[in-house]
Amino acid sequence: MTDLFRIGGRELRSRLLLGTGKFPSHDVMKKAVEASGADIVTVALRRVDATSATDNxxxxxxxxxxLMTNTSGARNADEAVRIARLARASGAGDWVKIEVIRDNKYLLPENLETLKATEILVKEGFIVLPYMSPDxxxxxxxxxxxxxxxxPLGAPIGSNRGLRTRELVGIMVREIKVPVIVDAGLGSPSQACECLEMGCAAVLVNTAVAIAEDPVQMAAAFREAVIAGRRACLAGLPVRGQVANASSPLTGFLRNE
Amino acid sequence: MSFYDTLQQYKDFFSANAFRDVTAAEVRRAVLDDDPRSERLFALLSPAAADQIELMAQRAHEITLRQFGRVIQLYTPMYLSNFCENQCEYCGFNATNRLPRRTMTLEEVEREAAYIASTGLEHILILTGDARKRAPVSYIRDAVQVLRKHFSSISVEVYALTEAEYAELAAEGVDGLTIYQETYDEAVYDRVHRSGPKKDFRFRLEAPERAARSGMRSVNIGALLGLSDWRVEAFRLGLHARYLQDTFPDVEVGASVPRLRPHEGDFRGDEKISDRDFVQIILAMRLFLPRLGLTLSTRESSELREHLVPLGITKMSAGSTTEVGGHTLATKTDRSAPQFRIADERDVEAIKAMLAAKGYQPVLKDWMPI
Structure with a gap:
């Protein structure tokens, strides 16, 4: 089954995107990325140490x-734009995940500043994927x-609580013409599977893989869950029915004539 | 309203809520809840909570993993000057202590910076004593210009400044402030700070607020444990951190709980804080404020530092010296006396190896000038 999806002119096979923070080591992160099959990985520019021979x-x-750089640490559109430009200047490419956060307690995104940064960076030729509160x-x-x-986020970053925003994300999936990728909050493969089943184009996962006892196995599990979820979506999930009810209290008055 | 007003509101809190009256059931609820009510912190710091320290540790570990991952950020302090006009009873830089004093020249700062940068560290914390004439803000600014060439993040731990001065440093590239209140008990504060500019309790207490307003990205506060009842101090420190998080949501708030260490002079403090007490404080802070940064310095032993890694710590110093020019100034006589004696003398490579062995990633760079 070939089921590609396109972002920014690229045809992608995997519907799992992976974050690179929180891992016990760069080596483990690399193995997890490989096991996940992800085509897109996101890296915070703040963590990139290009001067280091061993720790870059x-x-x-x-x-x-x-490589999709993210603007982690940006508190407004201006900072996000500057981080994106720095990333491009350092050779990290044009893909950018905009992350603007003015709330250090819950790490919830600032939609208005994120929109402003999106407008500016798209005009500058970046391929822009904004992280947002579902709206x-x-x-x-x-x-x-x-x-x-x-x-859109499924739940606050690092909460592992799953798709708590299901209703809002569901509406976005029906109405938004560009791919909807659930980013943040997914704590287990079954939750990622759920996102794909309901029609999300992809999911972005980090914490659940990075802090697992065995991040490489967990990355592989997410890979399979995402494949299963997508296949179920394409197969057409049957409507979830209640137990059949023999009598017809509302239409029993209709007689075959 | 500043935190000073909040502190006043809690003045009578302790007579009504003695720590010893907290029950085991209240502790259990406090461990499992996740709201930031002050009663919860109170319970977590109680003697009854000490009996459930393993439960606290397991929850703190789980929260820290989710919030920060298996990473520890590393930094090192750099003492620019040890001239000081203050007479703080607990500090080696006390103006009455007869010891070699110096302020590094900018050439010396350059040499020291190049050495520290060669160890791979990207985050530097610069310190001075409290002597505006010997290390004025203009000097700190000049030093920051030198340091910018070597480091991707610069924080300051200097005497309390005005908001305009913090803004000046922020514009120069300083992104974080560390300033410890030492004690939140105004009477004790007055007693242990015998004289000098630091004697102004309120000016120091409100320094983190001024820094946050000036555009600094992070502020780190702390209480020097050993000056007064540790439960009360830790409680007020937690309230201070919560106040800063609530008031400045876009600022990263961190806290430290340094314990008194041997230093020049003979002050030893009134309170002994055991390792068990110390761990309880770290755990209580983590459970109370899941996103709070927690810094652990080389004041603590290597063994304790290793055990604390999974329990809530987010930042550690490495390869530390508390002497001015401690890494590169040629001879012992060119150097100066330390502010306090450090307990963990391992270099950056040794700390990195220790973290890796524990399954943690040492993060050397976590910001850059933008």
Missing amino acids: ILDFIPQKCV LSMARRMADAGAAAVM
Whole structure:
């Protein structure tokens, strides 16, 4: 079954995107990325130490992966834009996950500043994937501004609570024309599977893999869950029915004539 | 309203809520809850909580993993000057102590910086004593310009500044402030700070707020354990951290709980804080404020530092010296007396190896000038 999806002019096989923070070592991260089959990995520019001969995280990203820098640490659109430009200038490419957070307690995104940064960076030729709180109007504006995908959160970063925003994300999946990728909050493969089953284009996972007892096995598990979820979505999930009810209290008055 | 007002509101809190009255059931609820009510912190710091320290540790470990992952950020302090006008009873830099004093020249700062950078560290914390004439803000600014060439993040731990001065440093590239209140008990504060600019309790207490308003990205606060009842101090420190998180949501707030260490002079403090007490404080802070940064310095022994890695610590110093120019100034006589004696003398490579062996990633760079 070939089921590609496109972002930013690239055809991608894997519907699992992986974050690279929180891992016990760069080596483990690299093995987890390989086991996940991810085509896109995201790296915080703040963590990239290009001067280091041994600890440069970029040296541990498999060649076949698209590197998507994220703007972690940005507190407003201006800082996000500057981080994206720094990334591009350092040779990290044009893919950027915009992350603007003004809330250090819950790490919830700032949608308005994220939209502003999206508008600016799209015009500068970046392939922009904004991380956002699920909100239909905002997602429409981001897509209209040229976002390559929108990335609503399932639950707060690192919470492992799953798709708590299901209703809102479901509406976005139906209405938004660009891919909807659930980013943040997914704590187990079954939760990732659920996202794909309901029609999300992909998921982005980090904490659940990075802090697992065995991150490599967990990455492989997410890979399989995402494949299963996507296949179920394409197969057409049967409607979840209640137990059949023999009598027809509302239409019993209709007689065959 | 500043935190000073909040502190006043809690003045009578302790007579009504003695720590010893906290029950085991209250502790259990406090460990398993996740709201930031002050009663919860109170319970976590109680003697009854000490009986459930393993439960606290397991929850703290789980929260820390989810929030911060298997990583520890490394930094090192750099003492620019040890001139000081203060008479703080607990400090080696006390103005009345007769010891070699110096302020590094910018050339010396350059040499020291190059050495520290060669160990791979990217985050530096610069310190001075409290002597505006010997190490004025203009000097700190000049030093920051030198350091910018070597480090991706620069924090300051200097005498309390005005908001305009913090803004000046922030514009120069300083992204974090560390300033410890030492004690939140105003009477004890007045007693142990015999004279000098630091005697102004409120000016120091409100320094983190001024820094947060000035555009600094992170502020780290702390209480020097040993000056007064540790439960009360840790409780007020937690309230201070919560206040800063609530008031400045876009600032990363961190805390430290340094214990008194041997130093020049003979002050030893009134309170002994055991390792068990110390661990309880770290765990209570983590459970109370899951996103709080927690810094552990080389004041603590290597063994204790290793055990604390999974329990809530997010930042550690490595390869530390508390002497001015401690790494590169040629001879012992060119150097100066240390502020306090460090307990963990391992270099950066040894700390990195220790973290790796525990399954933790040492993070040397976690910011950059933008």
